[in-house]
């Protein structure tokens with residue numbers, strides 16, 4: 001995902017021009033913190049500061065030019081590095097440790113740096129709790145098609161969590177009304193507001209939505225578990241200071257197949273319930 005963001009950014013700012021004689025690679029000095037060391041291949045996820053004249057600070061993955069540069073790399077390391085940009089490719093050609101610092105708290109970007117689910121991946125497991133205060137394992141949903149999303153009940157943005165709720169209401173109704181789909185899809189909404197969204201709050205929320213809890217389950221859990229799980233789905237969660245009620249987050253809704261593998265992720269808010277229903281029908285027909 002990060003590299004796609006990067007590509008879009010490069011195109012948007014027009015750093016490359018087609019047909020020109022190739023320019024020599026450009027070198028930029030950057031500072032940041034290593035959040036994750038990818039065990040497969042030579043890649044580091046770095047939360048970096050602004051790179052003057054090039055890009056604002058963000059968290060993204062960088063390929064490393066030589067395996068020798070990977071020696072001794074640790075999450076938490078503060079570094080300076082040289083970023084070499086050659087057309088659309090980029091890599092780190094020098095890395096120097098300047099210190100160590102605790103990994104960021106209050107966000108789950110470390111979990112996200114660990115790798116995001118892709119189509120075909122098995123549904124991750126997690127120990128959670130449902131709206132009736134019962135302990136549940138996400139793996140319980142591995143034997144049926146399931147649509148999973150992440151929300152919090154106090155979300156103030158109408159086109160964020162409340163929209164996901166409305167979409168799930170629409171899908172719940174469509175599935176119930178269609179003989180071919182009835183009983184063929186479970187819905188799971190997981191709250192990352194682990195402080196406020198207790199089972200009782202989730203039960204009240206489910207009642208407000210007229211959720212049929214036989215097919216639509218609301219889950220939450222301890223913050224570390226939920227944040228790690230959200231990260232696996234590519235949902236970034238940034239909490240304010242103590243007492244803040246708003247949580248900064250993105251939206252990712254995932255459809256899993258009857259064998260528990262990921263069929264498709266619907267990012268953001270501009271997907272339509274009918275798309276999910278069509279994908280479900282196609283999956284069931286296979």
Ligand SMILES: [Cu+2]
Pocket residue numbers: 151152155156157160161162249
């Ligand atoms: Cu929200």
